[in-house]
Amino acid sequence: MIPIAKPMIGEEEKQAVLEVLESGMLAQGPRVQALEEAFAEYCGVKYAVATSSGTTALHVALLAHGIGPGDEVITTPFTFIASANSILYVGARPVFVDIDPATFNIRPDLLENAITPRTKAIMPVHLFGLPADMDPILEVAERYGLVVVEDACQAHGAEYKGKRVGGFGTGCFSFYPTKNITTAEGGIITTNDEKIAERCRVIRQHGMRRRYYHDELGFNFRMSDVHAAIGLAQLRKLEQFNEVRIANARYLSEHLRGVVVPVVPEGRRHVFHQYTVRVPDGRRDAVLDGLRERGIGTAVYYPVPVHQQRLYRDMGYNLVLPEAERAAQEVLSLPVHPGLSRADLENIVDAVNELCA
Ligand SMILES: *Cc1c(COP(=O)(O)O)cnc(C)c1O
Numbered sequence: 384m385i386p387i388a389k390p391m392i393g394e395e396e397k398q399a400v401l402e403v404l405e406s407g408m409l410a411q412g413p414r415v416q417a418l419e420e421a422f423a424e425y426c427g428v429k430y431a432v433a434t435s436s437g438t439t440a441l442h443v444a445l446l447a448h449g450i451g452p453g454d455e456v457i458t459t460p461f462t463f464i465a466s467a468n469s470i471l472y473v474g475a476r477p478v479f480v481d482i483d484p485a486t487f488n489i490r491p492d493l494l495e496n497a498i499t500p501r502t503k504a505i506m507p508v509h510l511f512g513l514p515a516d517m518d519p520i521l522e523v524a525e526r527y528g529l530v531v532v533e534d535a536c537q538a539h540g541a542e543y544k545g546k547r548v549g550g551f552g553t554g555c556f557s558f559y560p561t562k563n564i565t566t567a568e569g570g571i572i573t574t575n576d577e578k579i580a581e582r583c584r585v586i587r588q589h590g591m592r593r594r595y596y597h598d599e600l601g602f603n604f605r606m607s608d609v610h611a612a613i614g615l616a617q618l619r620k621l622e623q624f625n626e627v628r629i630a631n632a633r634y635l636s637e638h639l640r641g642v643v644v645p646v647v648p649e650g651r652r653h654v655f656h657q658y659t660v661r662v663p664d665g666r667r668d669a670v671l672d673g674l675r676e677r678g679i680g681t682a683v684y685y686p687v688p689v690h691q692q693r694l695y696r697d698m699g700y701n702l703v704l705p706e707a708e709r710a711a712q713e714v715l716s717l718p719v720h721p722g723l724s725r726a727d728l729e730n731i732v733d734a735v736n737e738l739c740a
Pocket of ligand 1: 557
């Protein structure tokens with residue numbers, strides 16, 4: 384079986400974890416700080432704040448911007464549930480607008496229509512590793528005085544017009560094992576705003592500025608030094624991993640037949656967290672079964688758009704977002720991770736072409 388995702392853990396990560404374990408200092412400490420500094424530099428931003436997950440990164444970022452009950456945040460319905468749920472955690476309301484069928488990302492031209500006096504933020508998701516179309520998103524945000532919180536959980540190292548994601552607004556990344564780099568569990572917030580960085584640090588650690596003095600309600604959303612040590616070793620390999628993902632994606636796009644391969648608009652660097660194709664004409668589920676029978680790991684990201692999830696239906700969401708709904712019926716992700724051999728890639732191509740061409 385060729386797995387759909389595979390964490391790339393080597394001797395460096397093992398050695399780094401052993402060093403932390405032997406140091407006797409396991410909780411948030413010098414390695415977390417080192418990871419924050421290195422990741423901020425990688426993203427080209429001034430500050431980074433590590434958290435326990437990508438989900439808590441989004442939660443903390445929204446709180447740090449003062450978003451809460453009565454506020455609305457515009458986001459995409461075609462994403463992992465955590466993007467929208469983070470908006471619910473702070474008591475705000477997710478407002479969904481449809482996606483561009485070519486890129487699977489939020490459609491900037493629909494934003495303005497979704498803005499109300501309650502709108503406080505836009506949360507684009509750089510889905511599958513492809514940056515959202517940031518220029519028009521930033522333009523609308525600027526014009527209406529809205530905050531931009533980027534869900535970059537799938538897009539470490541992705542670029543829009545030569546600039547890395549996470550630097551356009553407040554960036555949130557995940558280090559879950561399937562992501563482009565991992566800390567096992569973990570996340571990180573990126574920002575150029577010193578006050579936001581400071582707010583994130585306080586919220587992450589029980590609302591505490593001075594030890595055991597608590598001015599506000601915070602959380603324990605810390606990362607441990609064990610996790611940060613893995614992250615530091617992984618970060619050194621991130622560019623190499625991304626280059627292999629990009630090369631694997633290029634091979635697949637050149638050889639696959641009968642499916643719609645991913646689009647990379649001019650001026651964007653897609654880092655292929657997922658390589659996602661469309662299988663038209665209602666054949667997706669048959670192709671999915673056929674690939675699994677042939678030993679190809681495959682998955683549907685995502686089978687149900689957020690606004691159609693039971694949780695959201697029960698809250699009264701009943702809008703129709705045709706492109707997100709069609710994508711959920713047609714998409715299929717194929718292995719693209721850096722652990723693939725040339726033979727694996729050939730097997731994936733042969734299997735897809737046999738089923739689809
Ligand atoms: C993975 C992911 C998250 C959540 O990250 P965790 O580390 O799993 O909490 C949020 N948004 C998107 C788009 C993701 O892919």
